[in-house]
Amino acid sequence: MAHKKFYEPHLPKVMIIGVHAPYNHTKNIDSYFAEFLNLVKANEVAYDDAQFIRLREIDNATFFTKGKVEELIKICKEKGIDHVIVSEPLTSVQERNLTDLLTAKVFDRTALILDIFEKQATTLEGKTQVAIAMLQYKKSRLAGKGVYMSQQAGFIGGRGLGETAKERETRHIENQILKLRRELEHQQEIRKTQRKRRLATGIPMICLVGYTNAGKSTIMNALTKSDVLAEDKLFATLDTTTREMYIDHHKKGVLIDTVGFIQFLPPQLIDAFKSTLSELQYADLLLHVVDISDPNWESHIEAVLRILADLEVEKEMLFVFNKVDQIDNIDVVKDIHKYLPHVVISARSKDGIQPLVKFLAQWQPSRVAEHATIQDL
Ligand SMILES: Nc1nc2c(ncn2[C@@H]2O[C@H](COP(=O)(O)OP(=O)(O)OP(=O)(O)O)[C@@H](O)[C@H]2O)c(=O)[nH]1
Ligand SMILES: [Mg+2]
Numbered sequence: 001m002a003h004k005k006f007y008e009p010h011l012p013k014v015m016i017i018g019v020h021a022p023y024n025h026t027k028n029i030d031s032y033f034a035e036f037l038n039l040v041k042a043n044e045v046a047y048d049d050a051q052f053i054r055l056r057e058i059d060n061a062t063f064f065t066k067g068k069v070e071e072l073i074k075i076c077k078e079k080g081i082d083h084v085i086v087s088e089p090l091t092s093v094q095e096r097n098l099t100d101l102l103t104a105k106v107f108d109r110t111a112l113i114l115d116i117f118e119k120q121a122t123t124l125e126g127k128t129q130v131a132i133a134m135l136q137y138k139k140s141r142l143a144g145k146g147v148y149m150s151q152q153a154g155f156i157g158g159r160g161l162g163e164t165a166k167e168r169e170t171r172h173i174e175n176q177i178l179k180l181r182r183e184l185e186h187q188q189e190i191r192k193t194q195r196k197r198r199l200a201t202g203i204p205m206i207c208l209v210g211y212t213n214a215g216k217s218t219i220m221n222a223l224t225k226s227d228v229l230a231e232d233k234l235f236a237t238l239d240t241t242t243r244e245m246y247i248d249h250h251k252k253g254v255l256i257d258t259v260g261f262i263q264f265l266p267p268q269l270i271d272a273f274k275s276t277l278s279e280l281q282y283a284d285l286l287l288h289v290v291d292i293s294d295p296n297w298e299s300h301i302e303a304v305l306r307i308l309a310d311l312e313v314e315k316e317m318l319f320v321f322n323k324v325d326q327i328d329n330i331d332v333v334k335d336i337h338k339y340l341p342h343v344v345i346s347a348r349s350k351d352g353i354q355p356l357v358k359f360l361a362q363w364q365p366s367r368v369a370e371h372a373t374i375q376d377l
Contacts, residue, residue: 012082031296204253210289212260293326
């Protein structure tokens with residue numbers, strides 16, 4: 001082992017492992033790996049080694065099959081790896097066994113996404129949702145700690161209650177979750193009241209949806225001149241953000257920015273974040289923003305449509321093909337004609353966004369006529 005001077009700061013050496021698992025053999029694996037690398041980047045992790053592994057089967061105890069584990073042990077040893085990030089969700093048992101075998105801390109897909117969510121959540125509602133998701137994850141990880149925790153109970157918890165430390169810890173987490181859920185309900189009540197007020201006045205609701213990093217917040221800023229965070233990172237927006245939108249000096253409605261979608265969001269996260277997307281149920285129009293400069297833009301569209309179907313959201317939709325300034329591939333232009341209606345824009349400049357402005361200027365929600373005219377809003 002290389003000699004380390006005592007004053008050298010020790011940054012953990014990180015290995016990332018992208019897995020082509022049997023359960024996603026039929027999926028577009030390039031786009032899946034690209035997304036994994038983006039997740040790592042969004043987490044501001046610099047890695048020292050990247051492995052891409054195709055697995056024919058999953059081992060219940062170690063996730064990777066025996067031969068693969070041996071290869072990984074060798075690499076970890078040779079490169080002095082401290083942290084391993086796996087592109088897949090692992091069970092708590094698999095995570096612990098791998099941690100032991102690789103003598104490195106192992107993080108799975110859920111931990112990776114949770115970490116990003118935690119860093120990025122800004123509003124109270126977003127923070128509460130992330131805190132709940134984190135606690136649920138922590139609770140699920142307790143399941144693998146059976147022996148260690150009950151041994152502990154022998155020393156500190158055995159006062160006739162027959163309760164193990166694990167049970168106590170689980171109960172403690174459940175209580176915390178319950179408390180946070182109550183807080184979240186309260187925060188959501190406030191949002192509901194605001195939404196009711198909007199519905200009562202018949203103000204059209206236009207929601208920006210789309211894959212993470214597609215440019216939703218940039219469009220929001222351009223259309224409303226607000227300063228919703230726009231960053232070249234995944235999940236820059238973790239809360240719905242609502243702004244009034246004026247077109248040609250007339251209030252056209254409210255524009256709502258939403259959290260970006262990704263493929264295969266771990267199930268615990270879908271639940272926690274569903275309420276963030278509840279606004280979509282009341283939308284009059286969805287602006288489905290697509291980054292056409294991303295080679296995987298079509299699989300991103302599929303991922304978003306799948307999640308919308310899961311949420312049972314069926315709304316009028318405009319495909320907004322964004323970042324046209326970054327493409328020179330003419331085939332893309334041909335392919336987008338499958339997706340109608342659509343506009344092609346570049347949200348970076350005022351001129352570039354004009355096709356969308358034009359569409360919105362002539363767009364009328366069917367529902368508004370029953371309540372009010374646009375001028376009344
Ligand atoms: N070249 C180019 N870059 C753009 C365009 N629109 C947005 N971007 C950049 O793309 C990155 C992501 O933009 P955001 O607006 O944060 O994307 P988002 O869809 O809100 O992302 P999440 O909130 O993470 O889901 C930023 O660096 C933007 O500056 C565009 O038309 N052209
Ligand atoms: Mg955003």
